[in-house]
Amino acid sequence: MPITVTPTGAALGAFVTGFDARQITAEDARALNDAFLKHHVIVLRDQHLTDAEQVEFGKCFGEIEKARYISPLSGRDDIMVISNIRSDDGKPLGQLPDGEMSFHFDRIHQAKPCRGAALYCIETPSEGGDTCFSNMVMAYEALPEATKAKLAGKVAVNSFSYTATSRDMKDQGGPRATHPIVRTIPETGKKSLYLCRLMTDRIEGMPEAESNALLDELCDHIENPRFIYQHKWRVGDILVWDNRCTCHARTDFSGAERRLMKRVTIGDNAMPMA
Numbered sequence: 001m002p003i004t005v006t007p008t009g010a011a012l013g014a015f016v017t018g019f020d021a022r023q024i025t026a027e028d029a030r031a032l033n034d035a036f037l038k039h040h041v042i043v044l045r046d047q048h049l050t051d052a053e054q055v056e057f058g059k060c061f062g063e064i065e066k067a068r069y070i071s072p073l074s075g076r077d078d079i080m081v082i083s084n085i086r087s088d089d090g091k092p093l094g095q096l097p098d099g100e101m102s103f104h105f106d107r108i109h110q111a112k113p114c115r116g117a118a119l120y121c122i123e124t125p126s127e128g129g130d131t132c133f134s135n136m137v138m139a140y141e142a143l144p145e146a147t148k149a150k151l152a153g154k155v156a157v158n159s160f161s162y163t164a165t166s167r168d169m170k171d172q173g174g175p176r177a178t179h180p181i182v183r184t185i186p187e188t189g190k191k192s193l194y195l196c197r198l199m200t201d202r203i204e205g206m207p208e209a210e211s212n213a214l215l216d217e218l219c220d221h222i223e224n225p226r227f228i229y230q231h232k233w234r235v236g237d238i239l240v241w242d243n244r245c246t247c248h249a250r251t252d253f254s255g256a257e258r259r260l261m262k263r264v265t266i267g268d269n270a271m272p273m274a
């Protein structure tokens, strides 16, 4: 069956059908990559993957990076388990266990952040825990010319505290990296905003008050619903995002229900470039 790509109708994202993620040909991998570059987020539904099969699927998009923590729910160092499931003594068995998360780019605090990630849904609460993606190419293009001119050539410092899920929890003490605030995606030549509420601390070469005000304004801008696709998870969904030109957030959900997702992180071969 040929692969069909159907846009979500929102600012980004497409559903890919006619494809079993356990059986990938070189031609399929190319078609998936093309859809990934064009739509920034792709969703495949009704998949049935083992951890090993998910890792193989992730390789369609690049090299797989290691997880920071090996979860007993997988036992593999190339699967990041994202879950609120806890041991008998109440310790989370996965990462990012609970509730809402502010908009962020994965690993933006590192010198070479990841290219993307493939997230697979195994258990999902009856309500909430949606993942929202913002189209940073569209958000850049929609900026007034004066703002684009102000941002040209600027870099920002990004940091991460491993336990923070919102800007208020930032401790400023975590690992950090400086990146262009507008980056160019090499394959498409498109410019994309590269800042987020959770992890971007300040724009260099600007007085602190001005930097804070501009970051607040830009964060409000990129979180405008007109740039966003909100994914409501179904068991069996696998969603791949381009972590260079989309940022993502998670809506709240009840701690009384289980959520179990597995993530394969796709590495990049270049640092962000202006």
Ligand code: OGA
Binding pocket: 082, 096, 101, 106, 119, 129, 130, 131, 248, 249, 250, 261, 263
């Ligand atoms: C992630 C992430 C959001 C979610 O895996 O990087 O932010 O919906 N996940 O769990």
Ligand code: MN
Binding pocket: 104, 105, 106, 248
């Ligand atoms: Mn994330």
